[in-house]
Amino acid sequence: MSVASLTGIDRGSNQSRAGEIALAHNGILFFDxxxxxxxxVLESLREPLEDHRVLISRVNTKVSYATKFLFAAAQNPCPCGNLFSQTHECRCSEVEISRYKNRISEPIMDRIDLYVQMSEESSKEQGLDSKAMFDHVLHAFIMQKKRGQNELNGKLDEHNTMHFCTLDSQAKESLEMAQSRFGLSQRSIHKILRIARTIADLAQSDIITQEYLLEALSFRKR
Incomplete structure (x- = not known):
């Protein structure tokens, strides 16, 4: 994939067009x-993920496309993919693993809300079926609308994040401890609050308790 196909910004053309980022507006953009x-290509994601907009400038015109999409990405733990495998041996050196992970810059990583390490599939494991997942998400969405939010939790600005993400006393204390221990930036704090708000919504809770906040903290990049 090229930068032009992703953003619509083609340095050699006088025409502006919507790239994959703009076409994913109100949808999902997935990078495998x-x-x-x-x-x-990776760095071109910074503005759309932060400002939810991509600007295409031409000689006589400027075109702005909204980019409020759900961004998801997947990667192996190492180049060969077997670093955490219980059945296959990893063939990568520490240098190769470090080089592989460092291809993604810290500013890009900082714009991703959730980090989940997947384990190998087990035929014995059973989770929620699609209908149950749909019902959970629908009920959480209804709670957000009842609060009077114009945006989904993940797209709340700083002011509305502080307004809608109400913590109980224990959750506030835990967040302050995490901020001091991990040196969390304001961007990180707002991200954690939005994740905790969503977890609370899935549990049909109006208040973010310590349980939901700690779960949100567990999704931070390690």
């Missing part, structure tokens, strides 16, 4: 094998 994309 995330570190294998070029640095230019």
């Amino acid at each position: 094998e995330f570190p294998n994309f070029s640095k230019a």
